[in-house]
Structures are given as C-alpha cells and as structure tokens.
Amino acid sequence: MNGSVSRLRAVVRRATMVLVSAALVGAAVSSTARASGATVTSGEFHAFAAGVGLDISGHAVLVRTADGTTIVSVHVEGLAPNTTYGSHVHQTACSANFADGHFRFDPAGPARPPNEIWPGPFTTNPAGVGNGNTMAEGTAGPEAVSVVVHAPDGSKIACADLA
Ligand SMILES: [Cu+2]
Numbered sequence: 162m163n164g165s166v167s168r169l170r171a172v173v174r175r176a177t178m179v180l181v182s183a184a185l186v187g188a189a190v191s192s193t194a195r196a197s198g199a200t201v202t203s204g205e206f207h208a209f210a211a212g213v214g215l216d217i218s219g220h221a222v223l224v225r226t227a228d229g230t231t232i233v234s235v236h237v238e239g240l241a242p243n244t245t246y247g248s249h250v251h252q253t254a255c256s257a258n259f260a261d262g263h264f265r266f267d268p269a270g271p272a273r274p275p276n277e278i279w280p281g282p283f284t285t286n287p288a289g290v291g292n293g294n295t296m297a298e299g300t301a302g303p304e305a306v307s308v309v310v311h312a313p314d315g316s317k318i319a320c321a322d323l324a
Pocket residue numbers: 248249250251263309311
C-alpha cells in the first residue's frame with residue numbers, strides 16, 4: 162500500500178467517525194460541515210421494491226468536501242445476519258423508477274468505481290446491522306440524490322433519499 166492510499170484510508174476512517182456521530186446529531190453535523198466548507202446531504206433508509214415488508218431502517222450521509230472529494234457513509238438495520246449487501250449512490254429519487262440506475266461522474270464511463278460511488282459491499286453483524294463507507298475523488302453532481310441497498314441477488318431492498 163502506498164502512502165497516499167493509507168493517508169486516504171485514514172481520512173475515510175476519521176470522516177466516517179465524524180459522519181456517524183454527525184448522523185446521530187443532524188443539526189450539529191451540518192453546522193460543522195458548513196464551517197469547513199463541505200456540503201452534507203442525508204436521509205433515512207426505508208424498505209423498498211423487493212424489500213417491501215422488511216423492517217429496514219438506518220441512514221445514509223453524503224458529504225461533498227471543500228477540497229473536492231465525496232464521502233458516503235451508510236448505516237442499515239433490519240438486514241439478514243452475516244450477509245454481504247451491495248450499496249450505491251443512485252441518480253434519481255427513491256420514488257422515481259425505484260431510484261433508477263447508478264450515479265456516474267462520467268455518464269459515458271464505466272459502471273463501477275471510481276466512476277460510480279459505492280458505499281458497499283458491506284457485511285452485516287449477527288444482529289443484521291451493517292455499516293459501509295467510501296470516499297471518491299471528485300464532487301458528486303446534483304443528480305447524486307439517493308442511496309440504494311441491494312440484496313445478495315442484486316435486487317433493490319432499501320433506499321434513502323438524500324436531502
Ligand atoms: Cu445500486
């Protein structure tokens with residue numbers, strides 16, 4: 162691992178800790194983020210599409226930092242234990258065509274990071290709670306408006322609108 166990767170990972174770890182505490186105290190987080198020049202959007206997860214009927218909750222936070230990176234953190238409860246889920250930033254609201262497809266920095270570019278923003282895959286603990294996070298180089302455009310959690314078979318089971 163080179164120095165810049167380990168530095169980035171340290172930044173992500175720190176940012177994730179800040180985000181998790183921030184998500185718990187929403188108002189305080191956005192004033193802190195404003196002070197640093199970042200913009201923060203966040204939203205609550207709800208069961209969705211193939212997941213309707215499941216008691217899924219949690220939240221997603223997307224931070225556009227002042228120095229041009231995008232950090233996304235998800236916390237999801239009510240999932241199956243010890244299971245790996247996919248998660249991506251999507252390009253429409255949860256109510257519009259089931260959040261449609263993935264946000265891409267370059268719409269004509271590859272369907273994977275770093276051109277997309279994937280806070281998963283993440284693996285749940287024995288209680289069915291999962292946490293995922295990622296940091297992308299670049300500021301996500303205005304169409305980065307939702308975060309979807311996918312079951313292991315790829316189906317969309319939860320969605321959070323970011324506002
Ligand atoms: Cu997705």
